Every structure is written in C-alpha cells, then in structure tokens.
Amino acid sequence: MRISQFFLSTTKEAPAEAELTSHQLMLRAGMIRRLGSGLYTWMPLGLRVLRKVEAIVREEMNRAGAIELLMPAIQPAELWQETGRWAVFGPQMLKITDRHQRDFCFGPTHEEVITDIARRELNSYKQLPITFYQVQTKFRDEIRPRFGVMRAREFLMKDAYSFHADAEGLDATYQTMYAAYSRIFTRLGLKFRAVAADTGAIGGSGSHEFHVLADSGEDGIAFCQASDYAANIEMAEAFAPAAARAAPAEAMRAVDTPKQTTCEAVAALLGIELTRTVKLLAVMVGEKLVVVLVRGDHSLNEVKLGKVSGMADFRFATEAEIRAAFNCPPGFLGPVGLDRAQIRVIADHSVAALSDFVCGANKPKFHTAGVNWGRDLPEPDLIADIRNVVVGDTSPDGQGTLELCRGIEVGHIFKLGDKYSEALGAQFLDEQGQRRAFVMGCYGIGVSRIVGAAIEQGHDARGIIFPPALAPFDLVIVPMGYHRNAEVKSAADALYAELLAAGVDVALDDRDERPGVMFADMELIGIPHRVVVSERGLKEAQLEYRARTDSEASFMPLADAGAELARRVRAG
Template sequence: MRASQFFISTTKEAPSEAELVSHKLMLRAGLIKRLGSGLYTWMPLGLRVLRRVEAVVREEMNRAGAIELLMPAVQPAELWEESGRWAVFGPQMLKIKDRHQRDFCFGPTHEEVITDVARREIKSYRQLPVNFYQIQMKFRDEIRPRFGVMRAREFLMKDAYSFHASRESLVDTYNTMYDAYGRVFTRLGLKFRAVAADTGAIGGSGSHEFHVLADSGEDLLAYCPDSDYAANVELAEALAPTGARPAPAEPMREVDTPKQTTCEDVAALLGIPLARTVKLVAYVAGEHMAVALVRGDHEVNEVKLGKLPSMADLRLASEAEIREAFACPPGFLGPVGLDRTKIRVIADRSVAAMADFVCGANKPKFHLAGVNFGRDLPEPDVVADIRNVVPGDPSPDGKGTLALCRGIEVGHVFQLGNKYSQAMNATYLDEAGKSQTMEMGCYGIGVSRIVAAAIEQNHDERGIIWPQAMAPFLLVIVAIGYGKSDMVKTAADSLYADLTATGFDVLLDDRDERPGVMFADAELIGIPHRVTLGERGLKEGVVEYQPRRAHAGQSGEAQKIALADATAFLTGVMEG
C-alpha cells in the first residue's frame, strides 16, 4: 500500500474525552473515530488491525473444529421469551420495534438463535457434537460505555456454541476451546492468563475467563505464583482461618468515636490493627435486610454473598433503610443488639473466628470494643466466605499464597449445560431412540476489545507497538524526498515491489512530507519494522533499518544495510 493512496489521519493531541492510553492512541493514530457514546467507526487503518485479529481467531477456531456461520444481528422477541431472558436481560438489551410494532432486539448474544438452529437441524446423536461460531457485531446498551472500544456498546465478538450428547463430550470440546484460546492469544503476542470465573447471568457450571494482563484492567485476578491456581477475585475462595476462636479476654465496653465513621479511623484512634475491627455492610434481599460482617481490612464480595440462600437479588440498603432498621446513621453500625427476627447476620469466616473485636455500637459517635460472639451477641446466622481475597491469603489449592493483578477480559468459555436447550426444547434421539436434551457450551472472544487491550500492553511514549500478528502493516518504507529524488523513488519503488511480491503487507510512505512527520507517524501507528531510504544513504549504497521495538536478535537501534541486501534482510526480519 502506498501512503499517498491510503488514508492516514494522525493527530498530535488526543481529544480530552480519552482517558486510557489505548483509547488516546487509537484516536491519535486515526484507527477509530467516535460517532456517539460507545459507537465507533473503524477507520481504514484500524480496520486492518481488526481484520488481523479476526483472521487469527478464525484460523484457530477452524483448526479446533468449530464451523463458521452468521446469524442475524436483529432477533425476534419470541425467542427471548422462550428462554425467559426477554425480561431478565433488562435495559442492557437494545429493544426495537418493526413497522408492525413487533418486538425485536439488536442481539447482545446469540444463545437463543443458535439453540433455535440446533433444535431445527439436529435430530440424532449421530450429528453430535457440533460447534458453531460466528464473528459479528453485537450491541449491549452498557450502563457506562468508556475507554473507547474497550467497553463500547457496539463491538465485534467471536461467539461459538457447542452441542453435545453427553457431559463428557461437552467437557472435551470445552477443553479444546480452552486450548484454542490459549493459541489465539499466544499468536497475537499478548501476555494473558486464564482464570476460573463466575458464570454470571449467562449461567452454567464450568467457566474460565481469559485476561490480557494490564494495570488498567477492570478485573481483579487472584493467582498463586507457586502453582497454576488462578481465579477472578469474584470467585477466588478465601479459606477459613485455621485454629479455633480464642476465648474472650476483654469486657465489652463503649468507646467514644465522635468523628470516626470508618474502620480505618477507629483503628487509628484506638491504636489497634485494622484486622481487629469488624465492618458491617447492610443489604436488602427480597423484603428482608441482611448484614454482612467482614474484617475491617477486608471487602465484601457481593458475588459470593449473592450465592447464599435467599440472597440472590441483593442490593445495598439505602441510607433511609439503614436509619429505619438501626436507628443510627451509617458509620456506627454493628452486629450487637440487632433484632435477629428482622435482620439476618452473615459473617465472613474470618470474622467468625475473631474474639475481642471492635465494631459500631448502633449509637451515633460510639463504637464497641472487646466484643465476643456467644457472650455479647448470638452467633451469626450464617458463616460463609463472603469477602474478596487479599494478597497473602493462602491459595485455595494449598500451595502457597495468593497475589493479585489486573486484567482485561478478552475471552470467556462456559459449560452451559442444558439451561437453554431445556427451556427451548432442543432435543435429539439417542442410540435407544429416546429423546434427550442437548448439553451446550459457549465460548466468546471480544475481538474489538483485543485491539485496545493489545495497545495497553504494547506502547511507549511515541505510540503503539503492534505485535507482529496484528500490525496493520509489517513494514514501512520511509522514502525521504520520494517526489524530488529519482534515486530515492527508483530504489523505494523497487524495494516495495520486491517485498510486496513476497506477500508481505508493506506501507510505502511516498507522501510529500518532511522526514520527521513520516517517522513520527510510523511510530505512532506502530508499524513493527521500518526501513528508511534517503539520498544521503543511497549515495553510499545503504538503507537504514530500525525495528519499532527491540526484540530477539535485533537491537532497537538503527542499522545500515546494503541496498543490494535489503530485500533479503527485510524478508528475514519480517518472517521473524
């Protein structure tokens, strides 16, 4: 591609709306343009990157035995009513009406449609297992779109759905997909981690998320450096403390805490470790109030809490509800003296093992110290793991301690089981001629999100540094004075022709720009390899090669190459 015939629109400054590096760089490099909140045009350069990611995903899906199809983006409401998700999915789903006032949605996911395909097409166990996938634009009306294409409302996703005659077959395909995902992210040159995950609204049992590791990631991951344990903190188990609860040693007493409304403040005032305090968080589940007790240095995990019996639809209690139930403002709440017929007390395992702790007194400006279960208040109604793990917690697999890192979720694999097949009556005849419900799995990859995630992981102060597999162009030929110097033009055209003939995606920068502009653009756009041709070098018969980033066998510095050797050298470099 010649730059003069392509469309490059770079800027020095990023629009102020961009927060994340990847978002800024994507806008500055002219990969995307914003149309509305969470809606982006993929400009020619950006589209090339998107297509590269797509190609790798497609190749690995095909290799793993998945079969590509393409389902409608717009789906009739009836299907969603069958699965029961029309109401459940909520405002996240963009609902639309056609001219006959019939309800449709712009597909946020395709379990319903694919299950409909399966139930119509699959009659016999002989047709199973089968794994369909598509790469398609989805729309989810996100509560808060942000970070450009990282959390856009319209986004490109690869979604695969497998159907099985047995649980074993499902697990088998699940493992195949898990491995394929690893290959996809490895080929894309990303540092990633697969973690055990919560299944969320989609439902099902076994589930793993694939995360690109980045400090800007929205997810917190727990992993064990000494083993292969890794899980989203939503799921990561905080083991119960070992050893029995100590016997009470202190009397319960009130302490003045005129301004101390947080555990941190109270601990500081009393000069005790934060881990000696207990914090109370009030929730409403259904009609009833429930309070979660965690240590002052811990945080409540609402995913875990929501899995406890009759806690499914929990929400934080409002301040008004708290004042009514406790006759006390937030900041001084505690578990002592509560009416247990109205308020359930759910304690984290670590709290249940505490003695002589400090907590709110349910009385403005006072806390209690030396509090003990069994003596000062009844034992908790429920003791469970309801907190987020923290660094240093023992690993649930018993092999060392946990560390935390942040990640960007770019892939998710689920064993769905028969949730959709049952609701939508997707059955087949088994060997005995008996009707059976299919087992299902589903497997997603956020294709457009990967582009942003890759930039988060691969950039410097000058711009993007594309991993080779997703670069819009592998090499840029910077031809200085292309329009002025026949020597440069001839050499550049010839090199470009040779390299293009070998099948590489090469950008020839033949624009009438100053060298600085061309260098700066090449670096901002992130093209992995650059060769510079100018009269100065050509007179000595040399060109200059410089990688965008130092990598194996190459330094980051420029090196002079004889023009005669350039094609062979550059070919070698691009083949990696």
C-alpha cells in the same frame, strides 16, 4: 501499500472525549472515528488491524474444528420470548419494530438463534458433537459506554456454540476451546491469563474468562505465582483462617469515638491493627434486615453473599432503614446486643475467628472494644466466605499466596448445559432412539475489544506498539527524498517490490512529506519494522533499520536487505 494511495488521518492532539490511552491513540492514529455514543467507524487503518485479529481467530477456530456460519444481526422477538429472555435481558437489548409492528431486537448474543438452527437441523447423535461459530456485529445498550472500542455498544464478536449428546462430550469440546483460545491470544502477542469465572445468570457448570492484563482493566483478577491458579475476584475463594480462635483476654468496654465512623479511623484512634476491627453492613432481604460482618481490612464480595442461602435478592439498607433498625446512624453499628430472634447475623470466616475485636456500639460516637463471640454475643448464625480476597491471602489451592491484578475480558467460555435446548425444545435421538435435549457450550471473543486491549498493553510516548501479528503493516519503508532523488526512489521502489513479492505486508511512505512527519506517523500507528532509504546510506550501500521497540537504529547491507527484512518480519 503505498501510503500516498492509502488514507492516513493522524492528529497531534487527541479529542477531549478520550480518557484512556488506547482510546486516545486509536483516535490520533486515525483507526476509528466516533459516530455516536458507543458507535465507531473503523477507518481503513483500524480495519486492517481488526481484520488481522479476525483472521487469526478464524484460523484457530477452524483448526479446532468449529464451522463458520453467519446468523442475522436482527432477531425476532418470538425466539427470545420462548426462552423468557425478551423480558430478562431488559434495557441492554435494543428493540426494534418493523412496519408491521412486529418486535425484533438487534442481537446482543445468539444463543436463541443457534439453538433454533440446532432444533431444525440436528436430529441424531450421529451428528454430534458439532461446533458452529460466526463473527458478527452485536449491539448491547450498555449503561455507560466508555473507553472507545473497549466498551462500545456496537462491537464485533466471535461467538461459537457447541452441541453435545452428553456432559462428557461438552467437557472435551470445552477443553479444545480452552486450548484454541490460549493459542489465539498467544498468537496475537498479548499478555493474558485464563481465569476461573462466575457463571453468573447464564448458569452452567464451568466457565473461564480470558483476560488481557492491563492496569486500566475493568475486572479484578486474583492469581498465584506459585501455581497456575487464577480467578476473577468475584470468584476467588478466601481461605478460612487455619488457627483456632484465641481465648478472650480483654473485658468488653465502650470507647469514645466522637468522629470515627470508619474502621480505619477507629483503628488509628485506638492504635490497633485494622485486622482487629469489624465492619457491619446492613442489608435487606425483602423487608427483613440482615447483618453482614467483615473484617475492617476486608471488603464484602456481593457475588459471594448473593450465593449464601436466603440472600439471593439482598440489597443494601437505606440510611433511613438503618436508623429505624438500630436507632443509630451508620458509622457506629455493631453486632452486640441485637435482637437475634429477629436479625440474622452472617459473618465472614475471618470475623468468626476474631477475639477481643472492636466494633460499633450501636450508639452515636461510641465503639465497643474487647468483644468476644460466645461471651458478649451469640455466635454468628452463619459463617461463610463473603469477602473479597486481598493480596497475601493463601491461594485456594494451598500453594503460595495470592496477588491481584487488573484485566480486560476478551474471551469467555461457558458450559451452558441444556438451559437453551430445554427452553427451545432442541432435541436429538440418542442410540436408544430416545429424545434428549442437547448439551451446549458457548464461547465468545471480543474481536473489536482486543484491538483496544492490545494498544492498552503496547504503547509508549510516541504512540502505539502493536504486537507484530496485529500491526496494520508489517514493515514500512521511509525514503529520504523520494520525490527529489531518483536513486533513492528506485532503491525504495525496488525494495518495496521485493518485499511485496516475498509476501511481506509492506508499506512505502511515498508521501511528499518531511522526514519528521513520516517518522512520527509511522511510530504513532505502531508499525513494527522501519527501514530508511537515504542518499547517504546508498553511498555506503547500507539501509538503516529500526524496530518499533528499538531505542536506536542499526544498519544493514543493501545487497541482501530484502531477504533479511523478510526474515525479521517472519520472526515477528
């Protein structure tokens, strides 16, 4: 591509709307332009990158045996009413009415449509297993679109769905997809991690998320260096303390805490470890108060608490409800002296293992120290893992300790089971001639999000550093004086032609711009390889080469430059 024939639209300054580095760089590089909240045009430069991601995803899906199709973006309400998700999906779903007043939605996902295909097209176990996929534009009306293309409302997704006769068949395809996803993200040149994930509302027996590691990621990940354990923070299991609870050593006593309403402040005042304080969280299940206890240095994991029996629909108590129940404002609440016939107490393992701990006194401006289970208050009604893991916790697989990092979710694979096939009556005949519902899996990749995630992971002060597989061009030729010097022009043109012939996705910056402008643009848009053709270089029969990640340029002989550059491009 000759840049003079292309469309570049770079800027020095980023629009004020962009907060995240990758978002700013995508705007400055002219990859995307915002049309509305969460809606982006992929400009020619950005589209090149998006297409490269798509191409790799397609190749690997095909390699894994999945078959591409394309379903409508607009879907009739009836299908969603069959599975009950028309109501469940709620405001995240963009609903549309046609001229006949019939309801439709802009598809946020395609389980219903693909299961409808399956119920019509797949009749026999002999057709199984089979996996379909598509690359489709989805729309989800996010509460708060942000970070540009990373949490957009309209976005490009690769979604795949597999159909099986039984759970074993699903397991096999799930493993195949897991491997395919690992290949995809490796080929894309991203630092990523597959993590065990919560199956959430979709249900099912297994799920992994693929995260691109980045500090700005929206998700917390716990992982272990000593093993390959990695889990979404919602899922990561906290090990119960191994040691038995120590015997009481202190007498229970009230302590003055006039202004100390947090565990941190109380611990500081008393000069004790934060790990010896207990935090009380008042939650409501219906109209009934439940007391939840975690250690002062820990935080509640709401997903885990929601899985505790009877706690599925809990919510946090309001301040008014707290005052009504405890006759005490928040900040001084504790588990001692509660009417346990009325109030259920759920304690985290780490709290149940404490002795001589400190908690609120249920009396303004007082806490209680030296508290012991069994002596000063009854044992908890339930002891469970309800906290978030913290750095240094023992890994659930027993090997080493946990570390935490942030990630951007770019892929998610699910064992769906028969939820959708049952709801939609999608069945096949097995070897015995029996009708059975399909066992299903689904596998998503956020194609457009990957572009943002890659930039989040690869950039410097000059701009984007694309992994070679994603860059809009493999290599750029920057001639010094293309429009003034015939030798430079012919050398640049010759090299351009040679690289094109060698199959390199090469750009020739033949704009009549000053060198500084060309250098700055090409660095901003993240081209991995740059070669400068100049009059003084040609005198020595040399070209100047610099990789985007190099700190300095180097020289190479003009004679075999084409072959050498093609080699470097292929090496990545």
